[in-house]
Amino acid sequence: MNTIDIIYQDLLQAILNSGVVKRDRTGTGTLSLFGYQIRHDMSEGFPLLTTKKMAWKSIVTELLWFLRGDTNIKYLVDNRCHIWDGDAYKNYCNQIPDYSKQFTMSKDEYINKIKTDDEFAKTWGELGSIYGKQWRDWKAYRSFRIEEGGGDYSIEYRTSAIDQIANLISELKTNPDSRRLMVNAWNVGQLDQMVLPPCHYGFQVYTRELSLDERNHSLGPNMVFRGILSGPHARPEELTRYKEIFDKENRPTRAISLMWNQRSVDTFLGLPFNIASYGLLLEIIAKEVNMVPDELIGNLGDVHLYKNHIEQAKEQITRTPFELPKLQINDLRSDTNSIIRDTTKWSYKDFQIDDYQSHPAIKAPLSS
Secondary structure, eight states: OOOHHHHHHHHHHHHHHHOEEEOOTTSSOEEEEEEEEEEEEGGGOOOOOSSSOOOHHHHHHHHHHHHTTOOBTHHHHHTTOOTTHHHHHHHHHHHSOGGGGGGOOOHHHHHHHHHHOHHHHHHHOBOBSOHHHHHHHEEEEEEEEEEEETTEEEEEEEEEEEOHHHHHHHHHHHOTTOSOOEEEOOOGGGGGGBSSOOSEEEEEEEEEEOOHHHHHHTTTTOOSOSSOOOSTTOOHHHHHHHHHHHHHTTOOOEEEEEEEEEEEEETTTHHHHHHHHHHHHHHHHHHHHTOEEEEEEEEEEEEEEEGGGHHHHHHHHTSOOOOOOEEEEOOOOSGGGOTTTOGGGOOGGGEEEESOOOOOOOOOOOOO
16 A cells, blocks of 8 residues: 555645745745645555655665764765755855855866865865754753852853764663653754754654554564454463563564654655655664554645746656555664664665665756
């Protein structure tokens, strides 16, 4: 079953029908709606849209870049992911003094220089305190009272790093019913240090206990019992026996859902990436803590179509969705092979999409 493509097409149609004309930062112009929610049941398949071909490698590479805590475009360029090229180049141009503007490189020259010159990349490839920085290295400021004698004292401020992703994983393992299972990228004190304030500015996860029937089906065709392990006819001794079997096999005991919040939504180019990226993040976290991916939810603020994407959106609406693909991930749960503990060991090749059938890609310009 594929309902996420239909939900997405319905959103495109809603913007075309009811969107209001608004100016925007890029000068392109948009049709815009405010406030929309999408929901996807992960048991239906991985939410990679099929009504246009999606750039899976770029989706995976960008998410791994976030999880590495990286804020330099070098990793993306080396892995042929060009999502942030425009913002990086614009940031580079803005830092060039006026008297040197005549010597500014073209965008293609700049990207090639990032790829071939490590020192240049270190200086000019930084994007500021964006997603990866906030996820893995949020700066906390704490004050300390320093006694100086004679009743005098001074206040000293020190910083400490908070790894929100590691904290989230730890909390999921020790307190999975917490209502504080959140990661935030909207660091108000550092917004002016970012090339672009976060569009998807935070996410929250939620877990619930699985029934014995759900645990029985958690590994797909590898079911232990071919009947129903619930209802008035279920015998207590039989339920106890199967619970022991599931525990011995380390079958998940919980399902996990993820909800992300997004202030600004480039609906044609950006949102399909966001859906797949947070679907992948949900799968990674679920694998890490041995839970079953449950529901993916997106809370969307300013949902817009750029004016130079309108014809492309109309084309996508006419397409009939295919069945959703399946995702295969290399085992991430052992101490030595944890994507959270050592993100440098993983690449897009560790995340395999199976049975992906889609309509052709639809080209559209990126506004940045």
